[in-house]
Amino acid sequence: MARTKTILMLAAPLAAGAAIAAARSRAARKPDESGRRHVVTVFKPLSELESQQLPGSLREIADGVEITLRAAPAGRGTEIAVRIPEGSSTTPGEVRRALRETRSLIEVGDVLLPAGPPTTKPTLTNRPLQKATQHGREGGLL
Amino acid sequence: MKALQWQGVNKLAVGTVPDPELRNPGDIIVKVSRTVTCGSDLHLLGGYIPFMEKGDVLGHEFLGEVVEVGPDVRNHRVGDRVVVSSFIACGNCWYCDQKLFSLCDNGNTNPAITETLWGHAPGGCFGYSHAMGGNAGSHAEYIRVPFADVGAFTVPDGVSDDRALFASDSASTGWMGADLGGVKPGDVVAVWGAGAVGQMAARAAVLLGAERVIVIDRLANRLSQAEGLGTETINYETTDVAAELRERSGGRGPDVCIEAVGMEAHSPGAHFGYDQIKQQLRLQTDRPIAVREAIHACRKGGSVFVLGVYAGFVDKFPLGAMMNKGLTVRGAQMHGQRYIPMLLERMAKGELVTEHLATHVMPLDQAPEGYRMFKEKEDDCVRAVFIP
Ligand SMILES: NC(=O)c1ccc[n+]([C@@H]2O[C@H](COP(=O)([O-])OP(=O)(O)OC[C@H]3O[C@@H](n4cnc5c(N)ncnc54)[C@H](O)[C@@H]3O)[C@@H](O)[C@H]2O)c1
Ligand SMILES: [Zn+2]
Ligand SMILES: [Zn+2]
Numbered sequence: 001m002a003r004t005k006t007i008l009m010l011a012a013p014l015a016a017g018a019a020i021a022a023a024r025s026r027a028a029r030k031p032d033e034s035g036r037r038h039v040v041t042v043f044k045p046l047s048e049l050e051s052q053q054l055p056g057s058l059r060e061i062a063d064g065v066e067i068t069l070r071a072a073p074a075g076r077g078t079e080i081a082v083r084i085p086e087g088s089s090t091t092p093g094e095v096r097r098a099l100r101e102t103r104s105l106i107e108v109g110d111v112l113l114p115a116g117p118p119t120t121k122p123t124l125t126n127r128p129l130q131k132a133t134q135h136g137r138e139g140g141l142l
Numbered sequence: 143m144k145a146l147q148w149q150g151v152n153k154l155a156v157g158t159v160p161d162p163e164l165r166n167p168g169d170i171i172v173k174v175s176r177t178v179t180c181g182s183d184l185h186l187l188g189g190y191i192p193f194m195e196k197g198d199v200l201g202h203e204f205l206g207e208v209v210e211v212g213p214d215v216r217n218h219r220v221g222d223r224v225v226v227s228s229f230i231a232c233g234n235c236w237y238c239d240q241k242l243f244s245l246c247d248n249g250n251t252n253p254a255i256t257e258t259l260w261g262h263a264p265g266g267c268f269g270y271s272h273a274m275g276g277n278a279g280s281h282a283e284y285i286r287v288p289f290a291d292v293g294a295f296t297v298p299d300g301v302s303d304d305r306a307l308f309a310s311d312s313a314s315t316g317w318m319g320a321d322l323g324g325v326k327p328g329d330v331v332a333v334w335g336a337g338a339v340g341q342m343a344a345r346a347a348v349l350l351g352a353e354r355v356i357v358i359d360r361l362a363n364r365l366s367q368a369e370g371l372g373t374e375t376i377n378y379e380t381t382d383v384a385a386e387l388r389e390r391s392g393g394r395g396p397d398v399c400i401e402a403v404g405m406e407a408h409s410p411g412a413h414f415g416y417d418q419i420k421q422q423l424r425l426q427t428d429r430p431i432a433v434r435e436a437i438h439a440c441r442k443g444g445s446v447f448v449l450g451v452y453a454g455f456v457d458k459f460p461l462g463a464m465m466n467k468g469l470t471v472r473g474a475q476m477h478g479q480r481y482i483p484m485l486l487e488r489m490a491k492g493e494l495v496t497e498h499l500a501t502h503v504m505p506l507d508q509a510p511e512g513y514r515m516f517k518e519k520e521d522d523c524v525r526a527v528f529i530p
Contacts, residue, residue, distance in 0.1 A: 043234065104247075107247070108289075112251055114277075115278040117162075119147065119278055120195040121196075132252075140253055140263065
């Protein structure tokens, strides 16, 4: 949450203003969220996933987190849930990135890289958005 | 290479940027032969979508020749003439499986921004800000196209560049509005906006068998182009749109209302000033004038499809009319991959004609001037096409 709020505040005087207000009012009434699991659904049946090891990014953080797999309803694939136990050094950002990359690796076999080389320069006005998007898969609500 | 770059709010310039490189094994590099302005770009230019960096390359509706292919590409070879969907989709996730390609789970490298704004992140788009993946756009000599087997389509020999170009974005967007808006034979369909998107939505409604298709705008040249596609028109500056639609639809109201105007809608009425001031004060991010009118005009139980781009929040949304009239209100960014092959076939058969949209064709060097004309609708500009 902290990271995405920063992205918006730095990068976006306009549309984001309203979003920040909404995010703030959500944050204000937020109960203790420390045990919340991060969950994505990947479009591959549980039977196919169990037989293979979880790919790359999720395997890298597997020691520091609890991972559970469960069949999603109506042929939607498999729900992968990650909980960060108390005392773990794994961050929510790392978990979000790992889950998003894992979904792409399982579904596509690859993780999309940003276009390049960049056509923009690290100017004073560009830097905040550039900083935020360098970690584009770590933020958000997941 | 040469490219048109966003330099700040309402500031564009042609500059030199590095040539794009293959980044993923499913990528191709396309040498752009035609690339075109879109109403969506005006929202970026005007600073209404505030996730642009100085130096970003604009453009998402384009056609060109494949000059490099990644090792995993199966459907394309160097030399192919391709038209590319403006939205980037993986082809493998659940959303792609449902043919909701612009909702792809794996097509945006920066999902955090839109997920925070909207609850979930749609896919990526070319040249459409860092919220949509920060992909370099097509107003350049070359462009990298990811997931090329899914998003790039070989143009049949019988279809000219000038016609096929618009399958990339405006024709597929318009078709989606009519298709997902549920247009059926015998329907009365109203379309707000006679830009390229509105015209293509209207033409799709005609081809899907609508009884009457009525296009609403104030620009005479655009309205007369729409009439050339087999539609009727209303000039909203000289006619009471709601009353006219009621009369032309036997008092029922249109069965399907397609909005192709977007967040910078214009209105001759008092609410324009109200909406513009609220938008400038950031009390609302978008001006939903045409959406309000569509919901009010739509028949009971009818459907409203929002093609116009909106970024955030609107004011005075007619929720009462929507709920009590039992309307279906739907919107989407374009699912181009779903429609482009069919559109190219119809283009080859001559059912779908688009060349008239390219009112101004110019070298890429003149793109800033092209955008100025497109924005001001000067000299009856409908679309400015750039040749890099
Ligand atoms: N959903 C998508 O994937 C998608 C794709 C392309 C474009 N778009 C959006 O569609 C919209 C139209 O695109 P375009 O390229 O045709 O734009 P455009 O700017 O060329 O055309 C917009 C038209 O709307 C008319 N208009 C303004 N206010 C109106 C009102 N109150 N009632 C009726 N007409 C009104 C204008 O006179 C103009 O002719 C834009 O918002 C654009 O961002 C969406
Ligand atoms: Zn567009
Ligand atoms: Zn996908």
